[in-house]
Amino acid sequence: xxKTSKLWTxxxxxxxxxxxxxxxxxxxxxxxxxxxxxxxxxxxAQGGLMTTVFMVSAIATRPFVPSLMQKLDNKKxxxxxxxxxxxxxxxxxxxxxxxxxxxxxxxxGAGFGIITTIFSTMATNIIPAHRLGEGIGYYGMATSxxxxxxxxxxxxxxxxxxxxxxxxxxxxxxxxxxxxxxFIKSPRKQxxxxxxxxxxxxxxxAFDRHAFTPAILTAFFSITxxxxxxxxxxxxxxxxxxxxxxxxxxVLTVVMVIxxxxxxxxxxxxxxxxxxxxxxxxxxxxxxxxxxxxxxMTLLIAAVFYGLAYGTVAPTLQALAVSAVxxxxxxxxxxxxxxxxxxxxxxxxxxxxxxxxxTSYHFIYGFSVVFLVGLLIAYTxxxxxxxxxxxxxxxxxEEIGF
Numbered sequence: 001x002x003k004t005s006k007l008w009t010x011x012x013x014x015x016x017x018x019x020x021x022x023x024x025x026x027x028x029x030x031x032x033x034x035x036x037x038x039x040x041x042x043x044x045a046q047g048g049l050m051t052t053v054f055m056v057s058a059i060a061t062r063p064f065v066p067s068l069m070q071k072l073d074n075k076k077x078x079x080x081x082x083x084x085x086x087x088x089x090x091x092x093x094x095x096x097x098x099x100x101x102x103x104x105x106x107x108x109g110a111g112f113g114i115i116t117t118i119f120s121t122m123a124t125n126i127i128p129a130h131r132l133g134e135g136i137g138y139y140g141m142a143t144s145x146x147x148x149x150x151x152x153x154x155x156x157x158x159x160x161x162x163x164x165x166x167x168x169x170x171x172x173x174x175x176x177x178x179x180x181x182x183f184i185k186s187p188r189k190q191x192x193x194x195x196x197x198x199x200x201x202x203x204x205x206a207f208d209r210h211a212f213t214p215a216i217l218t219a220f221f222s223i224t225x226x227x228x229x230x231x232x233x234x235x236x237x238x239x240x241x242x243x244x245x246x247x248x249x250x251v252l253t254v255v256m257v258i259x260x261x262x263x264x265x266x267x268x269x270x271x272x273x274x275x276x277x278x279x280x281x282x283x284x285x286x287x288x289x290x291x292x293x294x295x296x297m298t299l300l301i302a303a304v305f306y307g308l309a310y311g312t313v314a315p316t317l318q319a320l321a322v323s324a325v326x327x328x329x330x331x332x333x334x335x336x337x338x339x340x341x342x343x344x345x346x347x348x349x350x351x352x353x354x355x356x357x358x359t360s361y362h363f364i365y366g367f368s369v370v371f372l373v374g375l376l377i378a379y380t381x382x383x384x385x386x387x388x389x390x391x392x393x394x395x396x397x398e399e400i401g402f
Contacts, residue, residue, distance in 0.1 A: 005128050007135055014184055015123050018177050020142040022115060025173035027150025027229065028166050029089065030054070033105070034230045034349070035155065036163040040096055048353025051230050053102050055346030057109025058116075062339045063207070065117040066331040075184055078118045082178040085111035086171055093167045113338070120334040122184075124322050130268070133319045137264020140315035144256045147229075148307075152249030155233050159243050211333040213382055214320035218337055219344040220375035221280075221313050224287060224368040226348020228306065235290065235361040236299075244296045248303045255307030263312040264319075272316050276379060279316070283309030284372045291366030309372075314341075 033054075034047035041047075068077060088107040095101055120139065127135030157165055236245030266275050286306030293299045321333040352364040 005131065007128065007131055007138070009126065011184070012123065012126055012135070014180060015119060015126075016139055016142045018180050018184075019119050019123070019139060020146045021173050021177045021180070022119070023143045023146030024150050024153075025089075025146075025170045025177070026112060027147045028154045028170050028173075029108070029150075030229055031151035031154040031233070032158065032163060032166040033101070034353070035158055035233050037098060037101070038234065041098065043357075046098060048230055048349040048351075050101065050105055051226065051349035052346045054105040054109040054112070055226075055342040055349070057106040058113035058342045059339045059346070061110040061113035062117055062335040062342075065114050065335050066329075068114075069118065069121065069331050074118050074122065075181065078115055078181055079178060081111040081114040081118075082174055082181065085115070086174040086178065089167060089174060090171045093164055113335075113342070116338050117331060117335045120318075120338070121331040124330050124334065125327070132323055133267030133315070134261065134264040136315050136319045136322070137260045137262075137267070140264075140318065141257060141260035141311075144260065144311060144314070145253050148249045148253035148256060150249075151229055151232065152246045152253070155246040155249075156243065158233075208325050208329050208332045208336065210324040211321040211329075211336045214317040214324070215336040215340040217375055217379060217382075218314070218317045218321075218340040219347075220371050220378065221283070221309075221317070222341045222344025223348040223351075223371045224283065224344075225310065225341075226345040227352040227364055227368050228290075229345070230349045231353065231356060231361055231364065232290075234356070235293070235365065238361045239294050239299075241293075241296060241299060245299070247296065248299055251300050251303035252307040252310070255304055256311035259308055259311035260315060264315060267316055267319055272320055273383060275312055275316060277376070279309050279312035280372050280376050280379075282306070283313065284369050287365050287368050287372065291362050291369075293362075 030051055033050035036047075037043070037050055038047035085108055088104045088111070092101060092104050095104075123139045124132070124136065127139075153169075154166055157169075232248060233245055236242065263275055263279070282305045286302045286304070286309060289298055289302035289305065293302060318334070318337050321337045322330050325333045348368075352368065355367065356364050
């Protein structure tokens with residue numbers, strides 16, 4: 001399929017729609033669970049733990065996914081995973097036991113780790129090579145719109161309805177994604193690839209040293225995203241912004257819809273160095289504004305700057321990871337990228353939630369700036385100062401036992 005320059009095939013369009021629905025479902029609960037637990041237990045650390053165990057489960061599952069994708073039909077694997085997700089979410093209905101909900105989040109997280117890897121690999125496999133940045137930009141736009149609308153809808157619904165409404169909506173969205181997946185054809189190329197791929201060591205399927213660099217940089221950014229998704233509602237309460245806090249995610253969505261296709265084309269035309277610096281600096285400005293926000297206008301301006309960063313940095317690093325490996329290892333690169341994203345989200349949700357219990361929600365957003373500054377420093381050292389950036393991280397990965 002990569003021999004054609006056509007991007008918007010029926011298959012690619014269907015995958016983009018499924019990705020949007022799935023991430024919308026995911027983020028409804030990612031924002032809803034911390035808010036629900038924080039309210040009933042009055043403990044932001046326990047609220048953040050709901051996101052942390054979910055992400056840790058996804059991280060623990062993903063190394064096995066590329067190997068599964070080589071052995072099993074991807075369509076069947078995705079259908080089974082979506083079924084498990086629907087059941088685990090449905091069992092959360094009417095529950096207030098933290099222990100039980102944590103267990104169900106573990107199951108949900110494992111399914112999430114499988115689905116995100118399969119969907120993204122389906123997409124990158126059919127995107128023409130010379131339009132990789134643009135294609136990932138559109139695919140990422142779908143996931144980002146779902147990621148942004150989910151928290152907005154969750155926070156708005158929780159203002160007037162119970163948490164069980166979120167559970168019902170999430171189950172239906174998962175079932176709708178499963179239904180659409182029934183019409184996705186398993187490409188013959190994947191079947192042939194499984195027949196010709198040599199049986200290798202588990203490490204060969206779980207890790208690729210060339211995707212290690214962008215994966216690590218992704219974790220730096222997603223730590224800040226974990227704080228934004230999990231605790232923005234509490235920041236709104238602290239700043240007395242009321243229900244208007246959900247407008248942050250609306251503005252974030254609009255900005256990302258605009259910037260994703262643009263940043264993808266800029267990546268294809270000018271390379272990653274041209275867009276990473278302004279994007280990360282934009283994120284630093286957005287987090288700084290969140291740290292001082294006391295009114296809706298400052299909140300919305302922060303959403304614009306952070307949306308520019310999120311809509312550019314995430315797809316750029318994913319494109320870097322995928323383009324650094326052979327086509328048969330794209331599943332591995334995607335798994336590493338999403339695992340790093342999840343790791344950052346887990347660390348951000350748990351760590352920043354714990355920090356907030358001792359300081360304030362305004363403080364944690366100011367503190368999050370440190371991670372974006374760290375991203376810029378690491379990126380500059382790897383891609384600008386050093387002439388052979390990959391060799392540096394390959395050596396580092398070997399030294400730590402990968």
